[in-house]
Amino acid sequence: MGSLRGDVGRGLLANAGARVSLGVVAALAVLAVIGPWLNPNGAQTLDWSRVAAHPALAHAHWFGTDRLGRDLFVRTLEGARVSMMVGLVAGMVSLSLGLLYGAVAGYAGGRTDDVMMRTIEIIGGLPLIFFVIFLTVVFGRNEYLLFVSIGAIGWLTLARIVRGQALSIRRQAYIEAAIATGAGSVRIIRKHVLPNVIGPVIVYATLAIPQIILLESFLSFLGLGIREPRASLGTLIAEGAGEMEAAPWILLAPGLFLTLLLLSLGVFGDRLRDSLEPGARR
Amino acid sequence: MTADSTVPPTLRTQELRVEYPIDGGTVAAVRDVSLGVAANECLGVVGESGSGKTQLFMAVMGLLPPKARIAGSVTFESEEILGLRPQALNRVRGSRLTMVFQDPMSSLTPHLKIGVQLAEVLVHHRGMSWRDAELAAHRALDRVRIPDPQRRLRQYPHELSGGMRQRVMIGMSLLCEPSLLIADEPTSALDVSVQARILELLSEVRAETGVSIVLISHDIAVVACLADRIAVMYAGRIVESAPTAQLVRGARHPYTALLLQCVSDLREARSARMPFIAGQAPGASEPEHGCAFAPRCPRSTQRCAAERPQLKLVGLAAQVACHHPLA
Amino acid sequence: MLRYFIKRLGGAIPTLFIIVTLSFLLVRIAPGGPFDEEKSLPPEILANLEAAYGLDQPLWVQYGRYLRALLHGDFGPSFRYKDFTVTELIGEGLPVTAQIGIAALSLALALGLGIGVTAALRQNRAADHTFMTLVGAGIAVPSFVVLPLLGLVFGIYVHWLPVAGWQPGSVRHLILPVVALTLAPLAYVARLTRASLLEVMQRPFIRTAFSKGLPLRTVLLRHALRPALIPVAGYLAPAVASIMTGSLVVESIAGLPGVGRYLVQGALNRDYTLVLGMVILYSAILIGMGLVVDLLYVWLDPRVRYER
Numbered sequence: 001m002g003s004l005r006g007d008v009g010r011g012l013l014a015n016a017g018a019r020v021s022l023g024v025v026a027a028l029a030v031l032a033v034i035g036p037w038l039n040p041n042g043a044q045t046l047d048w049s050r051v052a053a054h055p056a057l058a059h060a061h062w063f064g065t066d067r068l069g070r071d072l073f074v075r076t077l078e079g080a081r082v083s084m085m086v087g088l089v090a091g092m093v094s095l096s097l098g099l100l101y102g103a104v105a106g107y108a109g110g111r112t113d114d115v116m117m118r119t120i121e122i123i124g125g126l127p128l129i130f131f132v133i134f135l136t137v138v139f140g141r142n143e144y145l146l147f148v149s150i151g152a153i154g155w156l157t158l159a160r161i162v163r164g165q166a167l168s169i170r171r172q173a174y175i176e177a178a179i180a181t182g183a184g185s186v187r188i189i190r191k192h193v194l195p196n197v198i199g200p201v202i203v204y205a206t207l208a209i210p211q212i213i214l215l216e217s218f219l220s221f222l223g224l225g226i227r228e229p230r231a232s233l234g235t236l237i238a239e240g241a242g243e244m245e246a247a248p249w250i251l252l253a254p255g256l257f258l259t260l261l262l263l264s265l266g267v268f269g270d271r272l273r274d275s276l277e278p279g280a281r282r
Numbered sequence: 283m284t285a286d287s288t289v290p291p292t293l294r295t296q297e298l299r300v301e302y303p304i305d306g307g308t309v310a311a312v313r314d315v316s317l318g319v320a321a322n323e324c325l326g327v328v329g330e331s332g333s334g335k336t337q338l339f340m341a342v343m344g345l346l347p348p349k350a351r352i353a354g355s356v357t358f359e360s361e362e363i364l365g366l367r368p369q370a371l372n373r374v375r376g377s378r379l380t381m382v383f384q385d386p387m388s389s390l391t392p393h394l395k396i397g398v399q400l401a402e403v404l405v406h407h408r409g410m411s412w413r414d415a416e417l418a419a420h421r422a423l424d425r426v427r428i429p430d431p432q433r434r435l436r437q438y439p440h441e442l443s444g445g446m447r448q449r450v451m452i453g454m455s456l457l458c459e460p461s462l463l464i465a466d467e468p469t470s471a472l473d474v475s476v477q478a479r480i481l482e483l484l485s486e487v488r489a490e491t492g493v494s495i496v497l498i499s500h501d502i503a504v505v506a507c508l509a510d511r512i513a514v515m516y517a518g519r520i521v522e523s524a525p526t527a528q529l530v531r532g533a534r535h536p537y538t539a540l541l542l543q544c545v546s547d548l549r550e551a552r553s554a555r556m557p558f559i560a561g562q563a564p565g566a567s568e569p570e571h572g573c574a575f576a577p578r579c580p581r582s583t584q585r586c587a588a589e590r591p592q593l594k595l596v597g598l599a600a601q602v603a604c605h606h607p608l609a
Numbered sequence: 610m611l612r613y614f615i616k617r618l619g620g621a622i623p624t625l626f627i628i629v630t631l632s633f634l635l636v637r638i639a640p641g642g643p644f645d646e647e648k649s650l651p652p653e654i655l656a657n658l659e660a661a662y663g664l665d666q667p668l669w670v671q672y673g674r675y676l677r678a679l680l681h682g683d684f685g686p687s688f689r690y691k692d693f694t695v696t697e698l699i700g701e702g703l704p705v706t707a708q709i710g711i712a713a714l715s716l717a718l719a720l721g722l723g724i725g726v727t728a729a730l731r732q733n734r735a736a737d738h739t740f741m742t743l744v745g746a747g748i749a750v751p752s753f754v755v756l757p758l759l760g761l762v763f764g765i766y767v768h769w770l771p772v773a774g775w776q777p778g779s780v781r782h783l784i785l786p787v788v789a790l791t792l793a794p795l796a797y798v799a800r801l802t803r804a805s806l807l808e809v810m811q812r813p814f815i816r817t818a819f820s821k822g823l824p825l826r827t828v829l830l831r832h833a834l835r836p837a838l839i840p841v842a843g844y845l846a847p848a849v850a851s852i853m854t855g856s857l858v859v860e861s862i863a864g865l866p867g868v869g870r871y872l873v874q875g876a877l878n879r880d881y882t883l884v885l886g887m888v889i890l891y892s893a894i895l896i897g898m899g900l901v902v903d904l905l906y907v908w909l910d911p912r913v914r915y916e917r
Contacts, residue, residue, distance in 0.1 A: 122624050127891040129854050133876050137884045138635055214751055221753045221858060222873050234753075241757040241862055245772075248761055255754040263749035270745075343820055368825065376822025383820075388813040391832045393911055402831070403821050438911045454821070 018271035024264035028257070032084055035077035055249050063253040067243060075231060076253045080261070082232040086147060087213040093151025094212070095205050098158025103189050103197070105159070106166025117163065120156050128153045129215065136224050146225055150215050154208040161204055165197040203276050207269035210262045217258055233258040290360050291318035292462050292494045293342065293379075298354035298364075300337050300346065308351070311337040313518035313570075315354075319462060324488060324495040326509030326526065328502045328541065334518040335498050339464050343381050344371045359461060377407040380455035384467035386447035390439035396423075396450055397435030403457045418457065425490075426453040426483060445476035452483060456491065463487075464496045469504060481507050502538075503545045506530055511599075514538045517574035520593060524600035534596060534607040536579050573605070581606045617903045621896045628892045629679065633672055636881050684886030689878045695886040698871050705775070706860065706867035709783055710852050713790035717848065721795045722841070725802025726829070732807060740799065747796030753858040756789035760862075773864045786863045790855045794848040801844055806837040835909050842905045846898040853891055 055064040055072075063072035105116040132149045139145055169175060169192065178188055213233075219225035220234030228235070233254045240251025300312035312334040319325045329335045340346050342356050344366070356364040358379055363371060383389040391399060400422060401415035410418065416435065423431035426449040439447055448468060455463050465484065469477035485508055488495055499505045505512055506526055513523040514535065522535035533539040573579070576586035585605050593603040659665050663674060678685060684695035728740040763785060764772030771782050809815065810833055818832040856869035864870075868887065875883035 122627075126628065127850050127853060127888070127895050129850075130872075130888045130891050133872070134632065134635070134884055134888050137876050137879050137881065140879075210749070217751065218753065218854070218858065222861065222876070224873075224876055237753060237757075241753070244757050244761055245765055251754075251757050251761075255758065259750050259754060262751070263746060266749050267745060345816055345819055372822040372824060374822070376820060381820045383813060383817060385813060389817045391814045391818065393835045393909065394831070402823065402827070406821070406823055406827070440912045451817075 015271050015275070017267055018275075021264040021267035021271070024260060025268060028080065028261050028264070029084060032077050032080040036074045039071060039073050055253075064247065064249040066239060066250050067247070072250060072253045076233070076236060076257055079231045079233045079236045079254055080257050082226060082230060083213050083216060083234070083258070084261075086150070086216040086226075086232065087209045089147050090151035090154065090212045090216070091205055091209045093148055094154035094158060094208055095201065097152065098155035098204075099162055099194065099197070099201060101155065102159035102162025102164075103166050103193050106163035107170055107185065107189055107193055109167065109170065113163070113167075117160075120159060124156050129218075132215075132219065133222075133224060136219070143226065146216070146219070150212055150219075153215065154212055158201060158204050158208065161200050162197045165200060166193045169193055169196050199276055203269065203273045206265070206272055210265040210269065213258075213265070214262060233261075289321060291320050292323075292359060293319040293496075294355075294357045295338070295342065296355040296357075298338065298341060298356060299352070300334070300341050301351045301353075302349060303351065310518055311350075312341065315515075315518075315520055317513055317520060317523070319494050319496060321461070322488065322492045322494055323511065324497060324509045326502075326505030326512040327496060327498045327515060328500065328505050328512055329515035330500055333515040335515045336466055338515075339381070339466060339496060339498060343375060343379070343464065344368070345381075373407075376403055377458035378460050379462050379464075380458075380460045381464040381466065382448070382451045382455050382468050385471045386444055386451055387439075387471065389451060390447060392439055394438075395435065396437055396439065396442070399439075400435070400450070400454050400457065403454060407458050419453075422453040422457050423450070425456065426450070426487070428453070443476075444472050445480060448472060448476075448480050449483065452480075452487065456487060456493070459491065460493055462494045462496065464498070466498045467500070468497070470499065470501075477504070484508060501545075502541045514541070519574070519603065520601070521575065521604070522600070522602045523593075524596075524602075528597075528600060532608070534600065534602040534609075535575075535604050536581050536606075536608065537575050539608055573603075581608075613907065614900075614904065617900055621900055625889075625893055625896055629676070629889055630672075632885055632888055633675055636885055637668060637671070679889070684889070685882045687875075687880055687883050689875065689880040689883065695883050698883065699868055699886065699890060702866060702868035702871050705865055706853075706856050706869055709787050709790060709859070709865070709867070710849075710856055712783070712787045713852050713855075714794070714848060716787065716791045717794035717798055717852075718841075720791075721798025722802050724795075724799040726806060726834075728799065728803045729806040729810070730829070737803075741803070744796040744799045747792045748800075750792065752789045752793065752855045753862065755792060756785060756859055756862050759785045759789060773862065775863075775865050782863075782865075786859045786865060789859050790852050793855070794844075794851050797844060797848065797851075798841055801840050802837065805840045806833060809833045809837045812836075839906065839909050842902050842909060845902050845905070846895055849898045850895055853894070 063076060065071055066075065101116065101120075105113045108116075132146075132153065135145065135149050136142075166189075175188060175192055178192060183191075216225055216232060217234030217237065220232045221238045223235075223238070226232040226235055236254035237251060237258065240248075240254060243250045294317070296316045297314045298312060298316070299310065299314055301308040301310045315334075315338055317325070327335045327338075337346070341350070341352050341364075342358075344363070346352065352364060354364065355362060358374060361374075363374060363379075390396075397416050397419055400419035401410075401412055404410045404415035404418050405412060408415075419435060420431045423434055428434055428446065428449050434442065434446075434450075439450075442450065452463075452465075452468070463484075468484070469480050472480065481504065484495060484497070487493065488508075495508070497505055497508055502512070502514075509526050511523065511525050512529050513520050514529075514537065515521065516537050522529070522533065522538045524534070529538065530542065533542055570590060572588050572590050573582070573586040574590075576582040579586065583606065589605070591603045591605045593601050596602050596607065656665070663671055666674075675685065682696060684699065687693050687695050687698060690698060724740050724744070728737045731737045760772040763770045770784055772785070773782075775782055806829075815828060815833055818828045823831075853869070856867060857873055858869075859865070860867040860869040861873050868890075872884065872887045874880070875887065
């Protein structure tokens with residue numbers, strides 16, 4: 001496993017697309033964390049002397065200002081920070097759900113497995129985003145609920161993969177030996193199944209994160225996600241779309257940031273998958 | 283090489299070589315093979331998997347992947363067909379020169395009815411209408427002894443048994459009255475009882491139509507049923523070639539002798555079909571030092587490891603590449 | 610064939626039933642009633658309101674009533690658009706949404722297949738790399754960024770097309786929304802088609818087809834394309850889901866009076882019945898799409914009929 005990981009790492013870094021995309025993701029993340037301090041303006045500071053101002057180096061509003069005179073450089077980066085946080089937190093929710101569900105189904109096998117997989121198939125066929133919207137209607141808009149419900153969408157693929165891996169691992173001799181020595185199910189899942197599925201899980205988590213970020217931005221864009229005074233890339237894009245005719249930069253700054261983030265995360269996830277499963281490349 | 287040298291052979295390969303580039307170097311799957319198939323002759327080609335027998339005839343058919351590097355010459359009916367543009371090759375391929383593959387389960391297109399798959403050959407090569415082509419397809423199934431052809435034409439491949447599918451493949455290959463049919467392990471994927479009937483069919487077809495046949499197999503017993511002459515391949519080269527009766531009676535190459543030995547050993551226990559010879563064939567990427575079979579050969583000497591034996595004529599019709607041939 | 614379809618249908622109906630039931634229960638167990646925000650209502654009016662909407666009845670009576678109404682295509686009254694039933698709202702919006710959705714789906718399939726096949730035939734050559742790079746970008750750029758940008762370029766800078774708005778029968782108003790909706794599924798279809806075609810071209814029956822002397826074009830179209838379409842068919846339902854989702858933002862941005870915009874409005878206003886009706890409608894459409902895909906599989910691979 002160690003050597004496999006080493007190979008994957010080396011193969012990945014030999015790939016220009018993987019290097020560039022990983023670099024861009026890292027740069028965007030660093031920028032989102034420390035960026036706001038690079039600029040003298042605060043996120044909520046209203047500069048009434050420059051409302052909806054052009055991007056310009058001269059007045060320290062590098063990406064311009066919005067209609068209330070707030071600095072767009074700072075707001076975009078703070079929005080990006082929120083979006084990336086959601087991506088990570090909801091990603092973790094997906095990861096945990098997928099791991100748990102998949103490991104249990106694969107380990108249990110038989111009828112339990114059948115029922116659990118059939119359930120996934122049914123859930124997978126539903127318009128899940130509408131259920132998230134539905135939940136926000138029923139329970140009111142609540143950011144924790146948002147994290148959980150977005151996270152609850154991404155776990156299906158993961159659960160399938162983990163289940164497949166768990167199923168094949170379970171059949172291997174050393175697991176049977178572990179069972180024979182009286183090791184409990186929980187212990188076997190924790191000690192043998194989970195460590196062995198970690199590679200594919202990382203890949204699919206990487207692929208799930210851009211989708212989660214996209215979903216959050218989508219909901220926030222519609223006004224169903226993050227709300228004022230907090231902002232995410234989605235709410236900023238919504239603002240920008242409304243001001244497009246007069247001040248297109250209000251849209252461009254968060255729009256380009258989101259696009260770049262999704263694109264580089266997507267490319268990196270694809271390359272990561274290719275290097276783990278060469279068969280998937282063709 | 284042919285018994286009657288005044289008639290040009292149907293197929294002749296000269297110094298045919300197939301190589302694949304692989305990081306830095308190349309691997310050779312087929313090494314300088316020259317052979318000929320005369321009109322109405324049946325040539326058997328025997329070798330274990332990886333010996334290059336399939337690669338050789340895929341090269342003849344122009345079916346190798348683009349990355350394969352092919353050198354040498356292939357003449358079919360006195361025409362050079364190696365390196366022909368696909369358009370020109372496609373006039374011969376599928377009409378005068380046809381091939382039947384190992385696995386009849388996966389060699390037919392799953393979503394097309396048998397009738398369509400047969401008829402399209404005639405539509406393409408003969409310019410027939412689909413209607414006429416289907417009638418001809420009906421006769422083709424009759425010829426390969428498929429009962430109730432009308433029904434079969436309307437079925438999909440998965441509705442037929444393995445043996446039936448191989449009959450369809452053979453019928454398909456005969457549609458345009460080919461002069462050469464290459465059958466690559468046509469019976470290996472089938473039950474033993476079905477195997478015999480497919481071989482019987484090939485033999486009948488040959489008698490009826492005068493087609494030449496190349497029968498490729500890992501099983502020398504299968505080949506011996508049908509072939510006039512057998513060529514034995516090892517590590518990309520022909521190591522022995524002789525008329526069947528002569529070869530079976532007294533092989534000259536130690537490898538051939540071992541193959542025959544395996545067959546008689548296995549005659550009682552017929553479950554294992556693959557002959558077993560201790561040791562392993564050299565990898566195609568390893569450079570050649572001397573005789574490729576030397577490491578496994580009971581008769582090998584220092585000379586075998588140093589100098590590669592050339593294929594030399596022995597008697598009237600046999601060839602062998604060995605420094606110490608059996609008498 | 611018929612048995613296969615009935616079996617599939619038999620799986621779909623209970624699924625829809627479970628969705629309806631769960632959604633209905635979710636609405637009823639939610640904290641707070643639908644009229645909570647109208648704080649100044651005197652108790653007797655609230656009671657009247659609840660009686661009018663049947664909320665004073667026991668849960669199972671309400672559920673039975675809702676189910677019976679659903680079977681007649683009646684989604685109940687809207688809680689916010691007081692003069693309309695949900696069915697009326699859907700009836701008004703659905704044609705608009707269906708129009709842009711079907712246009713987007715058809716475009717995505719036609720162009721995506723074309724691009725995927727072209728890229729596969731020119732594997733690892735310039736056209737392939739160019740297409741696949743564009744496709745990667747197409748997947749990444751969200752429709753709610755694309756549409757405003759398209760509006761900026763084609764509407765505001767060069768004045769070719771209207772940025773937003775709706776006129777019955779005007780195709781020009783629909784072009785930008787349709788393009789924005791098309792990009793993501795188009796990119797997926799192209800990518801799937803390319804990968805799947807390259808995989809199918811390695812199969813033994815393709816070698817047989819070449820050995821028959823058939824030209825590349827025939828091998829590709831007659832022998833390879835149909836099996837290569839199986840994964841693409843599998844993507845149809847997700848594609849419809851993606852377009853339905855996209856239509857929410859696209860209709861909101863472009864100001865089109867489709868069901869997507871009603872759903873967003875309904876969600877913002879906490880219009881329970883409207884959102885519930887929409888969720889059921891969209892689930893039914895997706896489940897229906899799943900059935901269509903099942904039928905497609907039969908055509909694409911005749912073995913399916915017997916296996917399942």
